[in-house]
Amino acid sequence: MSDHGTTHPNIASVEQRVAAIEAAFDERGMAPGEVISEFQHTVDEQWVPQNGARVVAKAWTDPEFRRRLLANGRDAVAELGLTLPRHHRHLVVLENTPTIQNVICCTLCSCTAFTIIGLPPDWYKDLEYRSRIVRQSRTVLREMGLDLPAEVEIRVWDTTADTRYLVLPVQPPETAGWPEERLAQIVTRDSMIGVARL
Amino acid sequence: MDGIHDLGGRQGFGAVRYSPNAGAFHAAWEVRVNALYALAVRRGIFNMDEYRHAIERMEPRHYLAASYYERSLTSLATLCVEKGILTREELERYAKGGFPLAAPSAPGRTNVGDRERFLPGDRVRVRSDCVPGHMRMPGYIRGKSGVVVSESPAYPFPDAHAHGVDAADEPTYDVRFDTRELWPDSSEAALVHVGVFQSYLERAG
Numbered sequence: 385m386s387d388h389g390t391t392h393p394n395i396a397s398v399e400q401r402v403a404a405i406e407a408a409f410d411e412r413g414m415a416p417g418e419v420i421s422e423f424q425h426t427v428d429e430q431w432v433p434q435n436g437a438r439v440v441a442k443a444w445t446d447p448e449f450r451r452r453l454l455a456n457g458r459d460a461v462a463e464l465g466l467t468l469p470r471h472h473r474h475l476v477v478l479e480n481t482p483t484i485q486n487v488i489c490c491t492l493c494s495c496t497a498f499t500i501i502g503l504p505p506d507w508y509k510d511l512e513y514r515s516r517i518v519r520q521s522r523t524v525l526r527e528m529g530l531d532l533p534a535e536v537e538i539r540v541w542d543t544t545a546d547t548r549y550l551v552l553p554v555q556p557p558e559t560a561g562w563p564e565e566r567l568a569q570i571v572t573r574d575s576m577i578g579v580a581r582l
Numbered sequence: 583m584d585g586i587h588d589l590g591g592r593q594g595f596g597a598v599r600y601s602p603n604a605g606a607f608h609a610a611w612e613v614r615v616n617a618l619y620a621l622a623v624r625r626g627i628f629n630m631d632e633y634r635h636a637i638e639r640m641e642p643r644h645y646l647a648a649s650y651y652e653r654s655l656t657s658l659a660t661l662c663v664e665k666g667i668l669t670r671e672e673l674e675r676y677a678k679g680g681f682p683l684a685a686p687s688a689p690g691r692t693n694v695g696d697r698e699r700f701l702p703g704d705r706v707r708v709r710s711d712c713v714p715g716h717m718r719m720p721g722y723i724r725g726k727s728g729v730v731v732s733e734s735p736a737y738p739f740p741d742a743h744a745h746g747v748d749a750a751d752e753p754t755y756d757v758r759f760d761t762r763e764l765w766p767d768s769s770e771a772a773l774v775h776v777g778v779f780q781s782y783l784e785r786a787g
Contacts, residue, residue: 391680392674392679392680392681393680394679394680395679395680395681395682396674396677396678396679396680396681397679398611398649398651398652398655399611400677400678400679401655401659401673401677401681402611402614402615402618402655403676403677404672404673404674404675404676404677404681405618405655405658405659405662405668405673406614406618407676408662408668408672408673408676409618409621412667414621414625416614416617416618416621419617419618419620419621420613420614420617420618422617423613423616423617423620424613424617427606427607427613427616471630471737473734473735473736473737474734474735476732476756491588491589491590491591491720491722492587492588492589492590492634492718492720493587493634493637494650502606503606503607503616504606505603505604505605505606506599506604506605506606506608506650507598507599507600507601507604509650510598510599510650511589511595511646512595512596512597512598512599513598514589514590515589515590515591515592515593515595516595516598518590518591518722518761518764518772518774519590519591519593519722519761519764519765519768519769519770520769520770521761521770521772522770522771522772523770524598527597527598527600528598528600529600529602537772537773538771538772538773539772539773539774539775540772540773540774540775541774541775542590542720542774542775542776542777543777544718544719544720544754544776544777544778545718545734545737545740545754545777545778545779546630546737547734547754547756547777572602572603573603574602574603579600580602
């Protein structure tokens with residue numbers, strides 16, 4: 385690593401650097417300690433993939449809701465009490481079919497609909513996924529355990545603006561007739577990113 | 583800017599280190615970084631475009647070697663110093679060592695003057711713009727043609743919003759590209775949809 389203008393012979397560890405910002409914020413009365421515990425709570429309790437799973441299960445069981453969800457994702461998820469940050473002005477729901485697989489990525493950073501599907505997993509933010517998924521999607525998905533038949537068309541969605549995406553997976557046929565609550569339990573975060581099928 | 587962050591389509595990277603149900607965080611300091619930059623955004627110290635741009639301005643070797651949350655940390659510190667909230671000297675004093683920051687910003691730009699409204703089905707080309715500041719046009723679509731699928735609500739224009747430049751909000755177009763046009767002879771068949779700001783697009787003949 386180059387020195388980026390720092391005159392110090394040794395770069396501080398990341399932990400020391402975070403602590404430094406925290407200390408400086410604290411000195412200015414910005415209460416970083418409180419903010420951090422609140423944030424931890426939000427991540428653990430509110431921004432969870434179970435939100436998206438509820439949306440998917442409802443779309444599977446309620447055709448009218450599915451129609452509204454595909455027409456305007458932001459308004460439809462609000463019916464379930466779910467919100468997106470103000471700057472995420474648009475939620476596009478991408479419907480998988482037996483012959484279409486939608487996959488979400490962000491090649492420029494790591495954007496996701498985190499209030500609906502949870503904060504993105506480590507691999508989503510790694511250089512490998514960001515560089516390769518747009519160009520070698522079939523191989524990358526296969527490496528990740530999703531070996532798609534040749535007739536399945538792959539559609540990759542690069543999250544370059546503040547529009548957010550949610551993949552609506554295909555309902556497994558053996559779950560037909562299950563109640564919504566039970567269906568929600570089988571929907572995984574990775575199926576809503578599009579790198580897994582159910 | 584054509585920074586190292588613009589990774590889409592770059593070759594040479596290996597297999598994704600995937601595990602089902604992988605976590606977002608792996609250490610307590612990562613949660614703290616995320617909470618602190620969210621606090622700074624909430625207090626209006628900087629916006630998300632400035633935040634993203636400060637990550638892009640990291641020295642390329644630092645960017646590639648840093649973890650995701652080290653990049654967040656570097657952006658947060660850089661912007662707090664640039665905005666006069668903190669000083670680098672105090673950060674290094676508290677950190678008891680060097681605190682690498684991102685390189686200074688170059689000027690931004692406002693919307694292009696001849697923006698056009700497009701409709702689903704329109705064939706469009708991505709302008710061959712190269713700018714020194716922030717932009718949200720991945721390099722792999724520069725100069726390429728695709729088909730408009732839909733229009734989004736208007737968003738702040740990133741090229742301006744990351745630099746404190748005045749600009750009108752503008753929509754993005756969901757443009758569908760074919761990998762065989764993006765990377766002829768060296769890609770796998772697929773459609774790639776990109777949210778492209780109106781200023782980046784022109785009608786294809």
